[in-house]
Amino acid sequence: MRWLIVGTVPRDDFPLYEGPCRPASGRLQLGVHSVAVKRGTPALLAAACSAAETLGVAPPEVLLAGDIGRGQGSARIYEHLTRSFEFSSVDLMVFHYLQPDVDWHNRVYMAMEEKETWPLLIADAGFMYVAKMSGFAESYDLFTPDVGEMAFLADEEAPHPFYTRGFILQEEERAPELIARAYAHGNAARNLLVKGSCDLVASRDGILERICDPVVEAMEPIGGTGDTLTGLVSALVAAGHSIVRSCALAARANRLMGALADPTPAFSVADLLPSLPQALTRALSEKKP
Amino acid sequence: MFWQKVIGMARSFVGLDKPGDRGPQEGLSSRAILVFHHTSEVIRAEELLKSANIPVMVKGPPPELRTGCDLVIEFALTSQLEVARLLDDARLQPLQVLPLQNLLLEPVSLYHVKDFGDFLMVRAANMKITVDKRDRRIVNVSGGGCPDVPYLAESLVGKTLEEAPPPRTLGHTLCGYALQLAYEELVRRCAG
Numbered sequence: 001m002r003w004l005i006v007g008t009v010p011r012d013d014f015p016l017y018e019g020p021c022r023p024a025s026g027r028l029q030l031g032v033h034s035v036a037v038k039r040g041t042p043a044l045l046a047a048a049c050s051a052a053e054t055l056g057v058a059p060p061e062v063l064l065a066g067d068i069g070r071g072q073g074s075a076r077i078y079e080h081l082t083r084s085f086e087f088s089s090v091d092l093m094v095f096h097y098l099q100p101d102v103d104w105h106n107r108v109y110m111a112m113e114e115k116e117t118w119p120l121l122i123a124d125a126g127f128m129y130v131a132k133m134s135g136f137a138e139s140y141d142l143f144t145p146d147v148g149e150m151a152f153l154a155d156e157e158a159p160h161p162f163y164t165r166g167f168i169l170q171e172e173e174r175a176p177e178l179i180a181r182a183y184a185h186g187n188a189a190r191n192l193l194v195k196g197s198c199d200l201v202a203s204r205d206g207i208l209e210r211i212c213d214p215v216v217e218a219m220e221p222i223g224g225t226g227d228t229l230t231g232l233v234s235a236l237v238a239a240g241h242s243i244v245r246s247c248a249l250a251a252r253a254n255r256l257m258g259a260l261a262d263p264t265p266a267f268s269v270a271d272l273l274p275s276l277p278q279a280l281t282r283a284l285s286e287k288k289p
Numbered sequence: 290m291f292w293q294k295v296i297g298m299a300r301s302f303v304g305l306d307k308p309g310d311r312g313p314q315e316g317l318s319s320r321a322i323l324v325f326h327h328t329s330e331v332i333r334a335e336e337l338l339k340s341a342n343i344p345v346m347v348k349g350p351p352p353e354l355r356t357g358c359d360l361v362i363e364f365a366l367t368s369q370l371e372v373a374r375l376l377d378d379a380r381l382q383p384l385q386v387l388p389l390q391n392l393l394l395e396p397v398s399l400y401h402v403k404d405f406g407d408f409l410m411v412r413a414a415n416m417k418i419t420v421d422k423r424d425r426r427i428v429n430v431s432g433g434g435c436p437d438v439p440y441l442a443e444s445l446v447g448k449t450l451e452e453a454p455p456p457r458t459l460g461h462t463l464c465g466y467a468l469q470l471a472y473e474e475l476v477r478r479c480a481g
Binding site: 008010011038039040041042067068069070071073074097098099100101102124125126127128129133146148149152161217218220221222223224225226264265266268 | 319367371403405407408410414415417419421428429430431432433434435436437438439440441442443446459460461462463465467
């Protein structure tokens with residue numbers, strides 16, 4: 001399976017880059033560029049590459065640009081996708097930290113629509129926001145929101161998680177209601193992996209899997225643990241697992257990775273990643289309940 | 290301080306009718322307007338924002354808002370943080386910042402605080418910031434989905450609350466805006 005991860009690097013000087021990605025001494029080698037793995041798309045990529053190696057599948061290719069929030073790098077990516085990208089050449093696309101822009105999203109969507117075959121589509125972070133804002137959420141195969149972002153998906157009027165009506169923190173018990181509401185208004189992908197104290201795998205049919213163990217409290221403040229989860233689930237899909245199974249395995253493996261690393265809230269995601277191969281191997285070896 | 294005023298205004302949003310001139314779900318929910326007292330301020334703000342490559346449009350305000358200027362500036366909510374900073378720097382103070390929305394939108398008004406012993410985490414909306422209480426050093430920033438989040442995290446993590454730049458000075462999006470709120474709450478809680 002040819003798979004592509006699309007996102008940004010938090011640097012102003014990083015150019016548009018399309019090509020292979022290779023982990024090297026705790027960093028990522030992207031052609032002639034070397035990028036630190038701290039959080040965001042580099043953390044997703046590092047997890048995806050590590051998981052791919054464990055699973056024995058080809059590593060992802062990447063489409064990246066530098067963006068520190070002004071949107072120029074994201075615009076370069078959007079433009080590249082609409083002008084010169086061959087969507088039918090990839091089987092799986094993972095969209096990540098891109099500046100939400102409905103107009104650009106819809107242009108990318110229209111470019112995809114012209115093709116006979118679509119890749120599987122996973123969206124997280126900013127691109128998940130814009131996929132929902134555009135009204136085309138149901139065309140995606142998987143969204144990976146946290147509980148707060150789930151409230152945003154459930155609110156048919158909210159333009160951003162910051163403005164979600166009735167946004168009440170730590171109300172994870174409302175997740176089933178929020179999931180149902182998101183599907184009722186066409187604002188959810190075909191599958192959802194909702195990250196929280198228990199991770200939930202859901203579809204229009206309701207909650208399909210609930211992964212609660214192990215509990216590693218210190219994971220919550222660590223930036224990038226949601227990114228590693230999206231990297232894991234992407235690699236599992238690329239290895240041929242169903243999306244639902246991939247979500248459940250990834251959630252379990254991400255938790256095991258935390259337990260093995262035994263972090264404090266001061267850890268970085270780079271401190272967790274060395275435990276990923278062992279965690280994923282263990283999750284794969286467990287019998288499905 | 291103007292920044293505080295913008296946050297205060299964001300907390301008192303009111304609803305407006307949808308003109309219905311946009312695409313499927315974008316509607317007007319992803320847009321907002323700046324209301325100024327004088328037309329000259331609108332013109333200055335429009336010039337300022339356009340020169341910063343922020344797409345804006347000058348429009349006539351709805352009847353409910355015709356108390357000050359007869360023009361408002363429409364902009365994308367996702368660029369609110371950058372808009373606020375640019376206006377602040379130029380000493381341009383809008384009377385109101387309002388989402389174009391037919392239903393009341395409540396921005397985050399609650400903070401979630403989690404105490405890990407030596408570490409304290411504050412969450413505002415989708416953004417979290419964690420500090421080591423022993424030396425007031427920011428040890429982590431997480432959450433959020435816009436591209437300024439990883440950049441903000443790299444700029445803040447490892448610095449003390451005194452050394453770290455306020456997120457509003459570096460951020461460009463609503464995630465950066467939410468991080469500013471979390472940061473302010475963290476500073477408040479760590480003050481004594």
